[in-house]
Amino acid sequence: MTDETPSRRTVRVELGPRSYDILIGSGLLAEAGREIAALLPKARLLIVADERVDDLHGAALRASLDRAGIGHATMRLPSGEPTKSFPHFEAVVDRILEERLERGDAVLAFGGGVIGDLAGFAAGVARRGMRFVQVPTSLLAQVDSSVGGKTGINSPRGKNLVGVFHQPALVLADTDVLETLSAREFAAGYAEVVKYGLIDRPDFFHWLEAKRGAIFAGGPERAEAIAASCQAKAEVVAGDEREDGNRALLNLGHTFGHALESVARYDAERLVHGEAVSIGMALAHRYSVRQGLCPGQDAERAVAHLRAAGLPTRIQEIPGSGFTLDALMSKIAQDKKVVRGALTFILTRGIGQSFVANNVDPAEITRFLEAELAA
Numbered sequence: 602m603t604d605e606t607p608s609r610r611t612v613r614v615e616l617g618p619r620s621y622d623i624l625i626g627s628g629l630l631a632e633a634g635r636e637i638a639a640l641l642p643k644a645r646l647l648i649v650a651d652e653r654v655d656d657l658h659g660a661a662l663r664a665s666l667d668r669a670g671i672g673h674a675t676m677r678l679p680s681g682e683p684t685k686s687f688p689h690f691e692a693v694v695d696r697i698l699e700e701r702l703e704r705g706d707a708v709l710a711f712g713g714g715v716i717g718d719l720a721g722f723a724a725g726v727a728r729r730g731m732r733f734v735q736v737p738t739s740l741l742a743q744v745d746s747s748v749g750g751k752t753g754i755n756s757p758r759g760k761n762l763v764g765v766f767h768q769p770a771l772v773l774a775d776t777d778v779l780e781t782l783s784a785r786e787f788a789a790g791y792a793e794v795v796k797y798g799l800i801d802r803p804d805f806f807h808w809l810e811a812k813r814g815a816i817f818a819g820g821p822e823r824a825e826a827i828a829a830s831c832q833a834k835a836e837v838v839a840g841d842e843r844e845d846g847n848r849a850l851l852n853l854g855h856t857f858g859h860a861l862e863s864v865a866r867y868d869a870e871r872l873v874h875g876e877a878v879s880i881g882m883a884l885a886h887r888y889s890v891r892q893g894l895c896p897g898q899d900a901e902r903a904v905a906h907l908r909a910a911g912l913p914t915r916i917q918e919i920p921g922s923g924f925t926l927d928a929l930m931s932k933i934a935q936d937k938k939v940v941r942g943a944l945t946f947i948l949t950r951g952i953g954q955s956f957v958a959n960n961v962d963p964a965e966i967t968r969f970l971e972a973e974l975a976a
């Protein structure tokens with residue numbers, strides 16, 4: 602349920618004893634200290650910060666914590682997907698221990714999804730589990746990665762292959778910080794917004810078609826889109842916290858997308874996560890058309906919206922080489938949704954009519970990708 606005021610929205614993630622609020626709105630960085638002190642009295646914090654975000658917004662966050670009398674230390678990490686790796690994970694855990702943070706203290710993730718996933722994983726395992734607060738600063742992190750408790754790092758064998766489910770205690774999404782996000786990263790985050798419409802909210806997709814300009818321009822529709830996305834994700838997570846069933850819908854576009862990111866070696870010059878998801882969703886729609894599941898016009902409409910947002914929808918748009926059939930199929934075989942060797946994909950019967958398809962034939966996917974690569 603969203604609690605709406607002009608400047609602040611609250612979405613609750615209902616998970617029994619692990620329930621928490623997502624606060625969305627302007628000026629939240631300045632209020633972070635007060636919100637955290639109310640929830641975690643006397644806790645000390647390790648702020649795990651993306652360097653770029655820390656340079657831009659770290660002083661405002663720390664001033665707010667100081668006003669609330671919260672003790673804190675900051676660990677700055679390089680921006681970019683390669684930071685979601687074993688060496689950085691070890692360094693964060695070590696810093697938590699070096700600071701002598703106790704179980705009752707907390708880790709604060711300050712950055713995009715990379716920092717949120719990494720810091721959340723470290724908090725999930727240090728001292729067998731500490732509390733953590735998400736302060737997401739990219740659009741993607743505000744609409745998706747800060748919510749739902751999937752945390753982890755990448756392995757050289759594939760994306761997000763090491764991690765734990767560990768829910769945050771609080772999410773503070775200050776919409777003002779999005780003003781410093783690059784246009785490319787904003788568009789990448791928008792891919793995950795579109796995802797919610799394409800999964801099972803056709804009305805939201807139609808609303809996005811009408812409001813995309815206002816959302817990109819920073820009108821009030823932006824916070825509305827963020828809150829609607831968090832609400833959509835909160836409902837799925839509340840129904841299936843550990844992806845035993847329908848949570849897999851949130852993976853629309855990700856089996857293809859993760860393979861593309863991994864083959865591109867997580868090089869942000871070539872491809873970032875949201876762009877990979879955009880291409881992956883386009884592929885999932887085109888594959889559904891090929892299988893006779895989805896009307897061609899629905900797939901074209903989904904792809905047209907992604908393209909209008911400045912997002913890529915074909916593998917050939919990724920700069921550089923390496924996207925061979927073998928490379929992609931070997932990454933797809935490492936997907937976490939594989940069951941006894943059989944592939945699982947999120948397919949669709951039309952806009953907002955996605956479903957979990959088990960037992961997808963790898964030979965069919967191979968033939969489809971062959972055609973895509975040759976197109």
Ligand SMILES: NC(=O)c1ccc[n+]([C@@H]2O[C@H](COP(=O)([O-])OP(=O)(O)OC[C@H]3O[C@@H](n4cnc5c(N)ncnc54)[C@H](O)[C@@H]3O)[C@@H](O)[C@H]2O)c1
Nearest residue numbers: 653680713714715738739741742745746751778781782874
């Ligand atoms: N756990 C989940 O449920 C979940 C969901 C979706 C994505 N993810 C993961 O999230 C990651 C992608 O997240 P992302 O797109 O935020 O990437 P990111 O963390 O790399 O951030 C993107 C870029 O934006 C910069 N940035 C962030 N906030 C900024 C701001 N306010 N101003 C200026 N620059 C800013 C960062 O420095 C970085 O260069 C991937 O690793 C993906 O696998 C996880």
Ligand SMILES: O=C(O)C(=O)C[C@@H](O)[C@H](O)[C@H](O)COP(=O)(O)O
Nearest residue numbers: 745749751760761848851852855937
């Ligand atoms: O929260 C989820 O569940 C998702 O699938 C959200 C995705 O956008 C996100 O990229 C997630 O990290 C992918 O999960 P994975 O289990 O495929 O690694």
Ligand SMILES: [Zn+2]
Nearest residue numbers: 793855874878
């Ligand atoms: Zn994603």
